[in-house]
Amino acid sequence: MAGRSETQTLWKIDWHALITPQVALPEIVLRGTLMYLALFLILRLVLKRESSGLGVTDLLVVVLIADAAQNALAADYRSVPEGILLVLTIIFWSWFLNWLGYHVPLFERLVHPPPLPLVRGGTLLRRNMRQELITETELLSLLREQGVDDLAEVQVACMEGDGSISVITRGRGAARSGKDRQWP
Secondary structure (H helix, E strand, C coil), X not given: CHHHHHHHHHCCCCHHHHHCCCCXXXXXXXXXXXXXXXXXXXHHHHHCCCCCCCCXXXXXXXXXXXXXXXXXXXXXXXXXXXXXXXXXXXXXXXXXXXXXXXXXXXHHHHHCCCCEEEEECCEEXXXXXXXXXXXXXXXXXXXXXXXXXXXXXXXXXXXXXXXCEEEEECCCCCEEECCCCCCC
């Protein structure tokens, strides 16, 4: 009979714990807000540029949502509504910062960094390269991958906000983009 008791316990659902929040809902919103904004600022200050394809804020949202959802599923929170509220808080802040970046110029520079020139008139801008931790060898390699074998051909090369390098050559006037290269 002991096996039957264990099976019954295995299938027993604690509906009260599943549905009733154990943490104050405003506290969850505050925690989600503080963590999202803190991580956003830390990542923006440390990484500054987004890698091509997946932006810093996109990565942040994916990681935080996965963690928040995991907490609700694994019962680190005692109820599903707590996990759902935290996920919604994170999504809200992601949307709101993008909205601010679109409507408020002050926030646009934080959310969507402007292009940073790395080469101008065939001359390396070493201060900007140092700021983004790009070596001369890396930059010249990227230029070669785009068919530019002489630095003097480059009118301007910029690191874009998404981490790619765009190149405008002198004679051809053609713009190129290093979308396949990711930068720190």
